[in-house]
Amino acid sequence: MLDITDNLTKFFALIKYSTRKILFKKRIIIAFLILLTVISVLGYAGSQQTDKLTTGSDLLGLLIVWFFMPAICMIYGCSVIRDEIEDKSITHVITAPINRILAYSSYYVSLIICLSLINLIIFSLGFISFFGQKGIDSEAISIYTTFLGLVILGVFIYSALFLLTSVIFKRPIYFGLFFVFIWEGFIGTIPGNIQKISFNFYLRSIGSKQLEYITINGATNVITSLAIIFGSILILIILGSIFFKTKEFS
Amino acid sequence: MNDIKIKTVNLSKWYSKIIGLNSFQLDISSGITGLVGPNGSGKSTFFKLAIGALKPKTGQIIVLGQNPWMNQKLMSDIGFCPDYDSLSDETTGKEFLELVGGLHGLKGINLKNRIDETSEIVGMKEDLYRKIGGYSKGMRQRIKIAGSILHNPKLLLLDEPLSGADPNVRKSLINLIKSLKNDLGHDIVVSSHVLYEIERMTSKIALIYKGRAIASGEISDIRNLIDEHPHNIIIEGTKLEELAKKLLEKKYTISVGYQENRKKIKVQVSKPDEFFDNITEIITDLNCEVTQMYSLDDNLEAVFNYLVER
16 A cells, blocks of 8 residues: 555656646747647638538648647657656656656656647637637537547547657657658558558547548548557557666666 | 675676776775776766666676666665756756655655755755756755755765866865765765865775776775885985986886986885885985985875776
8 A cells, every 4th residue: 555655656746747847848839839820720711701610620620630739749749758868857767766667657647638738728729719700509519529539539649659759769759750741641641551550540530430520431430449549559658668667878 | 795785796888889887896885985987987887887777788786785777666775966967957946856755755744844854954945946947066966966865865876976066065065975974874975086075075985997996995905006006206305316326226116217407306116115115224325315205106196097007
């Protein structure tokens, strides 16, 4: 019992510190710039004569769910542990009596707390910028909840992936750029089976079963998609924990 | 045997082609032990192996009876202050100590009390709420030391704690380190490339050079090692030419050279004990007037130079 309490104290101490560090670093300016872009684009689109539901869902999907959300996850995910390795502040974590697997999990939890919050704010304000002008009815709310669910699910999977890369690679951002813009952004949208090796495909598949405005060829069912996504999250966290546990810090 | 805090057996660590430690053999007992060696000699590698940040390539390191690699529990008993700047500028001293304390399982009033106590010990109580980015070099060193003693460890590893600090800060850090042993009972391993500073903290040292522990023990023991190696003595006075000739006849004399317009001679001897036993007799025989005679090897720096050059 004492061990559990002791480990929880260490776990939450690192979450508290890491969360504060992520949210109050200068990098948060990037999130503000993305927020401004989203509000501007969706605000302008909302002022035009367009079909509310089709245009609204297309813009929210293209701009946030399929582009900015993975990009933000990449920017933060690739840097959380890597920054601490580079500035050597990781020393205080690796010289503490906290199991490294637990420490890695703390970083992951901090990351998803911060990225969920950032993406929630960006998505919600983007939604209001568009639908606020067109009218928020039950269908608009349905679009909001579905896309928000995909955003949060995306945060979970992309955070797990980029956190792992930040432990493995010295320059994880290069992998991140390739993955977000080429793999997910391009290969993930190619028709045929090849798209099934992207997370984008499974997020779209889940979305397409909830909203008629999200279309995809050969979508898998929700259970399969969720199983693949959560299975991948688990594998990525386990891999990251193993790499972090056995990593040498010179 | 139980007194041994750190033991290494043929410990080696290298990074691609660069050797960090090479068949490193050293036993460190309780008290304050100074690790002395030039930059790049392997001191920091030794510390990183001791805290389990690095895995030995060959050999073994045992810290407080345990292998530190992938042994996070051992860290409860170790406090580490690195030689590099490991602090995040954006956080305050208090936030930093809260993190370190939290990672050691301290919380609530216990954590608050320990932060108060340690910040008092290192003289940082007034500056705890300031951002670390605004700290001076000396303050950063102090807050790192506070972090390393926060959980009251059995063994403190301080890697170059004085580096970059100005003379006043160095002096107060030296006093602080001594008080950590004398008043709080921590066993301490402290490194420096400045022998003078280590000498002020402890008489127990280990000399490290090119990844090897070349000598260890009490300074007096290490001084005995000097006697096995060439020793330089300066003699100032009259009839130096005759004295030089006489000395060159002795087996223990390696060389004699003039210095400062023939006002002094520098004698290099292999067996200083024999030299000092005989020199009075030689001076008397030659009727020389020696105004000054001193060994160049009377300080720790000379000990170090001898041993690293052999």
